[in-house]
Amino acid sequence: MTLGLNTRHTYVSGCVRYHDLAYTASQDDAVPADVEHSHFHEIDGSKLGYIGAVTWATASMAVSKFPHEQMIAMSAHGEVKLFGSGKQSDEQITTPDGSPETRGLLRKLRTIENRTYAVGMGRQVYRRENENDWRCLDRNIRPAIGEVKGFESIDGFSASDIYAVGWDGEIWHFDGQDWDQKSSPTNVVLTNVLCAGDGNVYIAARQGLLIRGRGDSWESIEHESMDEDIWDLAWYGESLYLSTYRGLFKLAGDKLVPVDFGADKAWTTYHLSAADGVLWSFGKKDVMAFDGQTWTRID
Numbered sequence: 001m002t003l004g005l006n007t008r009h010t011y012v013s014g015c016v017r018y019h020d021l022a023y024t025a026s027q028d029d030a031v032p033a034d035v036e037h038s039h040f041h042e043i044d045g046s047k048l049g050y051i052g053a054v055t056w057a058t059a060s061m062a063v064s065k066f067p068h069e070q071m072i073a074m075s076a077h078g079e080v081k082l083f084g085s086g087k088q089s090d091e092q093i094t095t096p097d098g099s100p101e102t103r104g105l106l107r108k109l110r111t112i113e114n115r116t117y118a119v120g121m122g123r124q125v126y127r128r129e130n131e132n133d134w135r136c137l138d139r140n141i142r143p144a145i146g147e148v149k150g151f152e153s154i155d156g157f158s159a160s161d162i163y164a165v166g167w168d169g170e171i172w173h174f175d176g177q178d179w180d181q182k183s184s185p186t187n188v189v190l191t192n193v194l195c196a197g198d199g200n201v202y203i204a205a206r207q208g209l210l211i212r213g214r215g216d217s218w219e220s221i222e223h224e225s226m227d228e229d230i231w232d233l234a235w236y237g238e239s240l241y242l243s244t245y246r247g248l249f250k251l252a253g254d255k256l257v258p259v260d261f262g263a264d265k266a267w268t269t270y271h272l273s274a275a276d277g278v279l280w281s282f283g284k285k286d287v288m289a290f291d292g293q294t295w296t297r298i299d
Helices: none
Strands: 009-018 021-028 038-044 047-054 058-064 070-075 079-084 087-092 106-112 115-120 124-130 133-136 151-158 161-166 171-174 179-182 190-195 201-205 210-214 217-220 232-236 239-243 248-252 255-258 271-275 278-282 287-290 295-297
Touching: 009 058, 009 070, 009 271, 009 278, 021 058, 021 070, 038 070, 038 079, 047 079, 047 087, 058 106, 058 115, 070 106, 115 151, 115 161, 124 151, 161 190, 161 201, 190 232, 201 232, 232 271, 239 271
Parallel strands: 106 151, 151 190
Antiparallel strands: 009 021, 021 038, 038 047, 058 070, 070 079, 079 087, 106 115, 115 124, 124 133, 151 161, 161 171, 171 179, 190 201, 201 210, 210 217, 232 239, 239 248, 248 255, 271 278, 278 287, 287 295
16 A cells, blocks of 8 residues: 655654554645645545644644544644544643743653643643643753753653653653652763653664663663664564664664565654554655554555
8 A cells, every 4th residue: 555645745743543543744845845834644544534734843743542532743832733533623832831932842742641741942841631721840840041951752651650851861750740850871862762561761862872771770772783863762562663764673682673674665764653553654755554564555
C-alpha cells in the first residue's frame, strides 16, 4: 500500500491510535517554506482521510485519552487541534500561571496515565485536565531572568513518576507534587525521554548520546555505533527503537543495530509511534509500519 501523499507533501509528525488507525501532520510542498501551515490526515486501514488544515506548524502529536480518545496536535505557540471519537475541536494552551505566548516555544506532547502533558522552553510544563482546561505544573522550577533553560521532552510511568529532559543535559523528576533535578552525565541537549517497558528510563540526545537510568542513577550507553542526533524513542516488542533523520536503530545489548526494512528501504526517518501491537516510523517522505515480523510501506 502506498498512499501517494508523499509525492506532494512532506510529513512532519504522526501518531498511532490502533493497529489500523493513525494520524499524520504534513506540509504542502507547493507552499513556500516560510508560510506556516499543517495538513492533518487519518490513515484508516488502507484509506486516507483528510481532517483539515491549520495556519500553524506542528511541533508535536500524540493520542489524547481523556475525556475522549483523539489525535492531539500542537504548535510551538500552544495552538492545539483535536480530532477523533466523532469530535473535532481547537484549543489554546493558556493558564492563569502563564502560557507559551509569553514564556517561550513548546516542544513536545505526551500522554501519561490518561492525561496529556506539554513541555517547552523556560521549563514549561502543562497538563490537560479536560476539554480546553490546561494546568501549569512548573511554578517552582522556572529559570532565573536571563537564564536560558528548557524542556524538550517528557514521559512517565505514572502521574507520580514523571521525567522531563532538555537543555544543558537537564533531567528533572516530578512525583505528582514537587520537582527534583537529577544529576546528569552530560550537558548536551537531551532531545527525548522514554519510560520503557523494562522499567528503565531512556534519554536520547545530540551527537548519538543515549542515556539509561532511573531515579538518581544514570549512565551513558557506550554503543559506539553512530554519532548522529537521536530524535525519537519507542518501546516495542521488549526492545528499544530509536531514530535519527536518516536511520532507525534497535538497541541490542549495548549496541545499536540498524533496522532492516527489507527490499523497500525507508530513506527518511524521524518520529516513532508504538500502539496496539504495531510500530510506525514517520520520516519526511516515508511512512512505514512494523507488525513484529515485517515492515510495510504506508507511504
